[in-house]
Amino acid sequence: MKKMLYGLLMLVMVSLVLGGCGSSSSDPQVSAVATLKPAMTDFPNSGLLVSADSLQASLGASKLIIIDARTTAGVYETSHIPGAISVKWGDYRDGTAKALKPLATLTQQLGAAGITSDSTIVIYDDTIYSWGAAGRIFWMLDYLGCNDIHILNGGWDKWAADSRPTQTTAITLPAATFTAATNLRTDISTKKSHIMDRLGDSDFVLLDTRTDEEYLGWQLYGEARPGHITGAVNIPYAWDYSSDRTVLDYKNLRALFESKGITSDKEVVAYCTSGIRSAHNYFLMRLMGYQRCSNYDGSIKEWAATTPNLPMEYAANYKQVVYAGWVKSLIARGTPPATFPAGNSYKIFECSWGPTSAAYTAGHIPGAIHFDTNNVEARDYLNPTNAFPVSDANEIVWDLVPDSMLQARLAAMGVSNTTTVIVYGKGSDTTRIYWALRYAGVDVRYLNGGMSDWTLNGGAIETTSNTPTAATFTINPQTKFKALTPEIKAYADYYRANGIRQPGIEVVDVRKYQEYIGEITGYNDPVLTRLGRIPGSIWAYEATKPYYMDADNTLRSYTEVRDMWAAKGITSDKTVIFYCGTGWRSTLSFIYADVMGWSNIKNYDSWYVYSTFYDSATGLIRRDAPFNDPAMPIDIGWPL
Numbered sequence: 001m002k003k004m005l006y007g008l009l010m011l012v013m014v015s016l017v018l019g020g021c022g023s024s025s026s027d028p029q030v031s032a033v034a035t036l037k038p039a040m041t042d043f044p045n046s047g048l049l050v051s052a053d054s055l056q057a058s059l060g061a062s063k064l065i066i067i068d069a070r071t072t073a074g075v076y077e078t079s080h081i082p083g084a085i086s087v088k089w090g091d092y093r094d095g096t097a098k099a100l101k102p103l104a105t106l107t108q109q110l111g112a113a114g115i116t117s118d119s120t121i122v123i124y125d126d127t128i129y130s131w132g133a134a135g136r137i138f139w140m141l142d143y144l145g146c147n148d149i150h151i152l153n154g155g156w157d158k159w160a161a162d163s164r165p166t167q168t169t170a171i172t173l174p175a176a177t178f179t180a181a182t183n184l185r186t187d188i189s190t191k192k193s194h195i196m197d198r199l200g201d202s203d204f205v206l207l208d209t210r211t212d213e214e215y216l217g218w219q220l221y222g223e224a225r226p227g228h229i230t231g232a233v234n235i236p237y238a239w240d241y242s243s244d245r246t247v248l249d250y251k252n253l254r255a256l257f258e259s260k261g262i263t264s265d266k267e268v269v270a271y272c273t274s275g276i277r278s279a280h281n282y283f284l285m286r287l288m289g290y291q292r293c294s295n296y297d298g299s300i301k302e303w304a305a306t307t308p309n310l311p312m313e314y315a316a317n318y319k320q321v322v323y324a325g326w327v328k329s330l331i332a333r334g335t336p337p338a339t340f341p342a343g344n345s346y347k348i349f350e351c352s353w354g355p356t357s358a359a360y361t362a363g364h365i366p367g368a369i370h371f372d373t374n375n376v377e378a379r380d381y382l383n384p385t386n387a388f389p390v391s392d393a394n395e396i397v398w399d400l401v402p403d404s405m406l407q408a409r410l411a412a413m414g415v416s417n418t419t420t421v422i423v424y425g426k427g428s429d430t431t432r433i434y435w436a437l438r439y440a441g442v443d444v445r446y447l448n449g450g451m452s453d454w455t456l457n458g459g460a461i462e463t464t465s466n467t468p469t470a471a472t473f474t475i476n477p478q479t480k481f482k483a484l485t486p487e488i489k490a491y492a493d494y495y496r497a498n499g500i501r502q503p504g505i506e507v508v509d510v511r512k513y514q515e516y517i518g519e520i521t522g523y524n525d526p527v528l529t530r531l532g533r534i535p536g537s538i539w540a541y542e543a544t545k546p547y548y549m550d551a552d553n554t555l556r557s558y559t560e561v562r563d564m565w566a567a568k569g570i571t572s573d574k575t576v577i578f579y580c581g582t583g584w585r586s587t588l589s590f591i592y593a594d595v596m597g598w599s600n601i602k603n604y605d606s607w608y609v610y611s612t613f614y615d616s617a618t619g620l621i622r623r624d625a626p627f628n629d630p631a632m633p634i635d636i637g638w639p640l
Helices: 002-018 052-058 104-111 133-144 155-161 191-198 212-216 252-261 279-289 300-305 325-334 357-361 403-412 426-442 450-456 485-497 513-517 560-564 585-595 609-615
Strands: 064-068 121-123 149-152 204-208 267-271 295-296 344-354 370-373 417-426 443-447 505-509 575-579 602-604
Touching: 002 513, 104 121, 104 133, 121 133, 121 155, 133 149, 133 279, 191 267, 191 300, 212 325, 267 300, 279 295, 325 450, 344 357, 344 426, 403 426, 417 450, 426 585, 443 450, 443 513, 485 505, 485 575, 485 609, 560 585, 575 585, 585 602
Parallel strands: 064 121, 121 149, 204 267, 267 295, 344 370, 344 417, 417 443, 505 575, 575 602
Antiparallel strands: none
16 A cells, blocks of 8 residues: 555656646656666666666656765755655765665665665766766665666766756655665675785776876875775776766777776776775676676775775876866965975966967966977077077977077076976877976976866866966976987997897887888978887887877876886886987876886987987087988887
8 A cells, every 4th residue: 555655646746846847848758667768778788777768758657766866965955857866875884884884774774765675766966976976876775685776877967958857846755664685795895805815816807986196196085095906907987978978888888998908707896985986887887797896885995094004006206197176276276285395386388389379279277378389399500599589490300409498488488496387288299398397307297188187177267368477497407307319329239239128228119100110200291201210129109099198188097008018128127218209209108107206217309310310420410401320220120
């Protein structure tokens, strides 16, 4: 009788609400039984992710419970899907124990909320803004033995964007009895002891679902120690979604997971800060048909606080790569963000070629100044003492300008010896300036993801053009970061004479494979005609996507680059010198070694100088025309 009354109550309630909800959508056809349909049919367990159309058509159905899992205070009361009840994941977690509350407490709370284990349950949140709250509740109900639980594809974001029916009246269901399964699904709730037992096994993967910055080493949420569990791979939670906040389709989601070695034949444990974002990734693995997947409830909050210390790692120089929240804090000028030097001022540079920038004009980070990349490489070779104006009229070599010129130009851009500079822009445009500033002794930081990450994280945009005020700057050349051609020539000569690379040194080529073996020059430039590579250099893949940049224009996980290099013999105990065609792509590889804290790293700028302009007899760079010194050794083809 109770269930019949509940069904009638829901029918009456929804019909009343929809009559006055103000939605632009037509009223749904109420059905006696929910007819939920998969949002995408190609997933192996496609029924777990339901379409908004089918949920709207099922509003008011008997035994259907809709859970609004959004976590921000007041959003549920402002508007929600008709008939939905508000359930917050935090109410079911013991913060001290860093785990789900005891079984008796969970069942009592769920019953009090009107939820029964045999109900048809659809959960939604506001996707990336709730950090996986819907997945967390799905995981909890799955753990307790519920068999008819689903997540709404696109969540509240897509529902509201499509102008589907909404209501403001808070819903309270009659209390019920929630009965958990006799055998809880303990296999989907992993403990730290199990992770310790499995670390390093070839059929075991740890999936870190936090942001790049957390994985790198920034402590954002009170973690006791920085970084990630040793050996974990990183897929940031936001990557799970398409631009409209629906889940990635099966083909792309599977490709994403498999690109990180997360395949269905392995046991996969997901974690985050407190088991929320990771619970959503548990849901995705269930959706994709993974048989051995689980959520680590305690996650980093527990792992990092455990004594004696459990294994963790982080990038030693993580502070070099900053994130949108760090820059926001800096602009707000409240408490300076972590690692910002006390007493420093700051400058934000949008880095791209030319005196003007279409990207800058269209919108930039508030206070940012356009930084013409010509500042660090264009000069008037006919009048070497002329530091200004910045022009490429007489430049054909494109290597780093002399120290005195670099000093003058940075000072003109407002850089002083107590200025922290944040650079952003496109890929190697930005890293080229980053390297030049590192060489000059400036405290420079790289904004990971640039403008796209800034806007994704709600950063404000301005279109007003900002101009620098000149400052006083004394350059402090960090010569350890800059390789010179005689050093490279000596390396090549050693290789030619001995048939082996010079011990303790690796010269690393990050051009295209075809450039490395001498099939193409890689440049549409009549000046550059010589094909090949520096003898003895190791090809370490082109410094671009996908080897050094992720699809969202953020840096690839440093551990993946480190492992990729290690397979080539490129390790931190050696002097590592990066080069490409003109010294741009090589600065993208340089930043990884810098962030990892490698002590002996250099950038060489680059094949252009080595092959075309260097005069080995005089030790000078010939700037008037290509010199093509035949004494400069060059290799072609794949090394034997």
